[in-house]
Amino acid sequence: MEAAPALAGAAGVAAIELAGARKAYGDRVALHGLDLRVEQGEVFGFLGPNGAGKTTAMKILTGLVRASAGVARVLGRPVGDPAARRRIGYLPEHFRFQEWATGEELLDLHGRLAGLPAARRAARVAEVLELVGLAGRGRQRIRSYSKGMTQRIGLAQALLAEPELVLLDEPTSALDPVGRREVRDLIRELRGRGVTVFLNSHLLGEVELVCDRVAIIDQGRVVRGGRLAELVGPATALRLLLDRVDEYLLGALRRLGQVRSVEGVAVTLQVDDLDVAPAVAECVVRSGYRLFELAPVQRSLEEVFVDLVHGGDR
Amino acid sequence: MSTLIVARWTLLEAVRRRLVLAAVLLSAAFVVLFAVAFSILYGRARSVEDPDGVFLVFAGTLQTVLGLYAVQFLAAFLALLLSVGAISSEVESGTLHAVLARPLRRSEYLLGRWLASAGLLAGYVTVMATSLLLVARVVAGYQPVDPVRAVLLMVLEAVLLLTVGLLGSTFLPTLANGVVLFSLFGLAWMGGIVEFVGDTVGNQTMVDLAVAVSLLFPSDAIWRAASYYLQPPTFLGVAVSRGGIPFASLTPPTAALLAWALAYPAAALLGALRTFARRDL
Numbered sequence: 001m002e003a004a005p006a007l008a009g010a011a012g013v014a015a016i017e018l019a020g021a022r023k024a025y026g027d028r029v030a031l032h033g034l035d036l037r038v039e040q041g042e043v044f045g046f047l048g049p050n051g052a053g054k055t056t057a058m059k060i061l062t063g064l065v066r067a068s069a070g071v072a073r074v075l076g077r078p079v080g081d082p083a084a085r086r087r088i089g090y091l092p093e094h095f096r097f098q099e100w101a102t103g104e105e106l107l108d109l110h111g112r113l114a115g116l117p118a119a120r121r122a123a124r125v126a127e128v129l130e131l132v133g134l135a136g137r138g139r140q141r142i143r144s145y146s147k148g149m150t151q152r153i154g155l156a157q158a159l160l161a162e163p164e165l166v167l168l169d170e171p172t173s174a175l176d177p178v179g180r181r182e183v184r185d186l187i188r189e190l191r192g193r194g195v196t197v198f199l200n201s202h203l204l205g206e207v208e209l210v211c212d213r214v215a216i217i218d219q220g221r222v223v224r225g226g227r228l229a230e231l232v233g234p235a236t237a238l239r240l241l242l243d244r245v246d247e248y249l250l251g252a253l254r255r256l257g258q259v260r261s262v263e264g265v266a267v268t269l270q271v272d273d274l275d276v277a278p279a280v281a282e283c284v285v286r287s288g289y290r291l292f293e294l295a296p297v298q299r300s301l302e303e304v305f306v307d308l309v310h311g312g313d314r
Numbered sequence: 315m316s317t318l319i320v321a322r323w324t325l326l327e328a329v330r331r332r333l334v335l336a337a338v339l340l341s342a343a344f345v346v347l348f349a350v351a352f353s354i355l356y357g358r359a360r361s362v363e364d365p366d367g368v369f370l371v372f373a374g375t376l377q378t379v380l381g382l383y384a385v386q387f388l389a390a391f392l393a394l395l396l397s398v399g400a401i402s403s404e405v406e407s408g409t410l411h412a413v414l415a416r417p418l419r420r421s422e423y424l425l426g427r428w429l430a431s432a433g434l435l436a437g438y439v440t441v442m443a444t445s446l447l448l449v450a451r452v453v454a455g456y457q458p459v460d461p462v463r464a465v466l467l468m469v470l471e472a473v474l475l476l477t478v479g480l481l482g483s484t485f486l487p488t489l490a491n492g493v494v495l496f497s498l499f500g501l502a503w504m505g506g507i508v509e510f511v512g513d514t515v516g517n518q519t520m521v522d523l524a525v526a527v528s529l530l531f532p533s534d535a536i537w538r539a540a541s542y543y544l545q546p547p548t549f550l551g552v553a554v555s556r557g558g559i560p561f562a563s564l565t566p567p568t569a570a571l572l573a574w575a576l577a578y579p580a581a582a583l584l585g586a587l588r589t590f591a592r593r594d595l
Contacts, residue, residue: 059595062411
């Protein structure tokens with residue numbers, strides 16, 4: 001894509017701002033006063049178990065759902081303001097589109113609604129089809145698309161009008177591993193052009209790979225947020241790969257740290273300080289074992305997530 | 315602007331889903347059938363001994379009004395089909411989400427759909443009614459009181475159904491909305507029959523009841539208003555003393571009825587805009 005979008009947003013204006021955003025459907029409260037701030041140019045991961053309120057929050061940001069209380073602003077304007085929506089791209093969760101239309105017709109409709117002039121529209125339609133890997137498929141009816149292709153046309157639709165803020169609700173749920181990697185690359189490319197990406201996903205590995213910051217929500221509240229590195233914390237364990245493991249070895253290791261797990265010839269040792277690593281190596285070798293690997297272990301986002309939330313699918 | 319984009323999209327949908335093709339083919343078949351039947355029956359009526367010509371006028375009018383009565387039913391069902399799921403089915407399937415996240419107001423979306431559907435219905439009713447009236451004119455020299463007014467009122471009836479259907483589809487599931495709209499239409503039809511019978515036997519309670527029904531849903535009342543203009547003056551002159559057709563009116567519509575017939579869909583449209591604007595998707 002040649003033209004970078006003009007970032008009209010004034011400095012200090014958040015791409016997304018939710019303050020005390022609350023949503024209740026009758027007695028059921030979907031969001032209990034959600035606070036969230038996403039800066040322009042960030043790739044932000046929005047995580048949570050099913051039913052945590054992720055999609056509701058996203059629908060508030062796109063004006064599809066009205067918040068019962070609180071403040072919701074995008075690009076410095078109240079949600080639902082047409083001027084703000086002109087600068088937003090949105091891929092809805094279930095990416096269902098009018099199946100009787102062709103991919104090009106769908107994109108043309110969205111281009112018209114976004115106010116793209118005719119010549120620009122035609123050019124952009126071709127560009128985004130290429131971008132999402134659907135070049136040459138634009139004249140087919142969406143009915144004939146596979147699930148993955150439908151999700152791709154949804155992405156094309158979201159990126160069509162060169163938005164400054166892209167809201168992606170589970171953008172890779174129907175894609176195979178290759179497609180997922182392509183979408184990750186696409187998100188990185190968007191970041192490179194200064195586009196803000198708000199990514200709603202429960203594929204934690206994916207979020208870990210592309211997001212600058214994340215917020216984890218559960219039961220309609222943010223339970224943890226911050227830069228990814230802060231969230232997972234420093235490494236506090238060592239992983240050892242040995243020729244054999246026995247009680248004598250474990251006894252020796254227990255003097256240096258806490259044995260967290262033993263799987264075959266692999267041992268995970270919880271330590272207070274990673275500086276103990278050389279001492280661990282020495283102890284192992286001196287005791288007559290052969291050491292093949294010794295490395296610090298980072299907590300994964302998944303572990304943090306599982307610790308924080310109350311299990312999904314309620 | 316967005317309204318016109320949505321209207322264009324709605325028309326494209328009607329073409330793509332072969333709604334237009336089906337309507338054109340079936341309507342052509344209907345007109346041909348009407349032309350053949352009308353010619354045969356009118357030819358037979360001619361051979362009947364009929365010194366004052368009243369029988370021939372009666373035969374021509376009955377057949378023409380019956381044909382247009384059928385058109386009115388077809389238009390009503392078309393309006394029903396176009397409207398009952400217009401919003402609800404798109405909300406249920408989620409196809410509306412990406413569209414409404416664009417910089418357009420919900421009112422613009424709804425008006426665009428309404429405009430395109432009303433246009434389709436107006437075209438359908440106009441083409442069908444004109445074809446039938448032309449057949450009657452060519453075969454029998456048929457001259458209704460005011461064909462333009464009649465067609466306008468028939469369009470109004472279809473638009474009434476369309477608009478109330480759209481209103482329902484902003485808050486009711488598709489099937490429930492279809493049941494409600496169909497029931498209202500059936501009730502109004504029944505009300506018209508009750509009124510005719512009440513008039514004939516001179517029972518005021520029946521007439522009052524029928525008026526109440528037509529206030530609740532004026533589809534049949536609007537048809538009867540149209541039907542007056544569809545009959546030739548010679549027939550109306552005779553029928554006042556000898557009795558008319560059960561599904562047609564011998565008197566012109568009152569100003570109050572016309573006002574109600576216009577206010578009803580206008581209010582329904584406003585209601586639809588309001589409900590849709592507030593709805594969570």
